[in-house]
Amino acid sequence: MAAGLEGFERPRRLGGATAARWSPAVEDEHAIRALDLYGNPAEAEVSLPSRPESAATARRLAQVVTLRHWGLSPRVTEDVVLLVSELVGNAVRHTGARIFGLGMQRRRGWIRVEVRDPSRGLPCLMPVHELDISGRGLFLVDRLSDRWGVDLLPRGKTTWFEMRV
Numbered sequence: 001m002a003a004g005l006e007g008f009e010r011p012r013r014l015g016g017a018t019a020a021r022w023s024p025a026v027e028d029e030h031a032i033r034a035l036d037l038y039g040n041p042a043e044a045e046v047s048l049p050s051r052p053e054s055a056a057t058a059r060r061l062a063q064v065v066t067l068r069h070w071g072l073s074p075r076v077t078e079d080v081v082l083l084v085s086e087l088v089g090n091a092v093r094h095t096g097a098r099i100f101g102l103g104m105q106r107r108r109g110w111i112r113v114e115v116r117d118p119s120r121g122l123p124c125l126m127p128v129h130e131l132d133i134s135g136r137g138l139f140l141v142d143r144l145s146d147r148w149g150v151d152l153l154p155r156g157k158t159t160w161f162e163m164r165v
Helices: 024-038 054-069 074-094 137-144
Strands: 046-049 099-107 110-117 147-153 156-164
Touching: 024 046, 024 054, 046 054, 054 074, 054 099, 054 110, 074 099, 074 110, 074 137, 074 156, 137 147
Parallel strands: none
Antiparallel strands: 046 099, 099 110, 110 156, 147 156
């Protein structure tokens, strides 16, 4: 489970339905506040502190961009929000970074979300078992996105996913 989500949301079952539904309306006010405070990740990469609570901020930013700015469906928004949370959770937990960057792009028929951090350590897609309580992040990214990957940078990396919309 991603940083900041303990006790609030559960990973998707492989059948597709979520155990606990995310509701866009509930977080709307917080999402707008996050956008005002940090900026729009669809216009330029935003920097967030590498703390567990930044997962909630990143989810809110993804929500307001996908739902309000891009007009995507609540279902697509739910998937994007979940995957953003997983990538951010990995950046917070495993990189030792003080800050990380979040960027979102939309082009015809696709969206791309990027999380940039200063570590060159590559994430690893691990086998997932039904009773595992952690280590599902990249598994979810792999299952719910159309493509994902890692681009190594001179100082760090960008982990990204793309979805057809």
